[in-house]
Amino acid sequence: MATRLPTRVAPEYTARIRGLSRNFGDRTVLDRLDLDIERGEFVALLGRSGSGKSTLLRALAGLDRDTTGELAVDGTVAVAFQEPRLLPWKRVIDNVALGLPPGGRERARDALQEVGLTARAGAWPLTLSGGEAQRASLARALVREPGLLLLDEPFSALDALTRITMHRLVLDLWDHHARDTSVLLVTHDVDEALLLADRVLVLGEGRIAHESRIEAERPRRITDLTALRDRLLGELGVEEGTR
Template identity: 65%
Template structure:
């Protein structure tokens, strides 16, 4: 049976002045698939995510996304003058159901008791969970995650990994996770793509059952680090 694609990019080129950040890039994401995108700083990872989110249309090539798209960024971007539940449904056109939808989404990220809190009272991990609730309340077909755990401490990041995996299992959107963290990609994704020189230079399919441990993917980890140009400590 053919995969149902939720996103397809073919021959994508994105230029900033004379510099091509993305060059003839091809990528496909199937419905329900979890894809992680790795690459060095400045390789164009966040640029690709913005294009898929419809935030940048000045491109060459084919970009096709089916259905609704939601984005969770590295910074939660909560409005400090709106209570948590109102941040969750910000921009959502569900008159009369806003509160109920927000509470349901907050319950899924274990923050139902914080619905009436002000954003300034939240920890970094709690604020990021609110950002996830805001993305999920829209019931996206494609969920874009732009380094959403990068600013969190190690223990909170591990808890967020499990939460995101549980939410993905429950809702089954297609996911594109942009990250610098190789271990994070190996724990969460079905496929790991490596971006370099403006295009996908390597692809690794991960077949281990979930939940995973890093010991499941030692060989793949070494290969991914090598793809990124890291070889001296690849087996550490």
């Protein structure tokens, strides 16, 4: 099991990983991986299917204890998954307040207001649209005031217009929290990574195979980042004629 050492994170970092490995049988998914996430940084993690992106995220969240190496996180970790994972027998506000101490419903109401779901606080999850369900999932993560917010492809099942709305929402929330929260977004979408992140990582053969920093101010246009987009697609093995 990876040793979790939160006291060893330097003040400028939210997370630090050294030599993280994870095997599934005879297959190595993470191979002595090193990674730092700066405080308040927005990082996007790309990789081919099966490259270990979600495995790394689960390790950071403390959901995979079968890793080896050192993993240090400063502060609370919260996760929003691809599937909202709302409990259908609890109303939206109770899903958001799940696990909070007594009195947590007021914090849950504040979080729902942040994501624009105040009017749906008393709704049942099955009555929500896909975008509303993801907003509720995001509120449930934010209500814990995390130092590290992990997003595991939370927008992949949404239609194009709803994804744009969610992108704007995530960036607005990040700004609203004074960028005290570091974000790690796992995605298959190169354009999504370019539009949102300060730094884009490509995971390959169990390690960080490539990283690029994005200095362009937000909001961004993909047409202004064509060269970097092509570089990242190349790192992912996408042939030039199919981009």
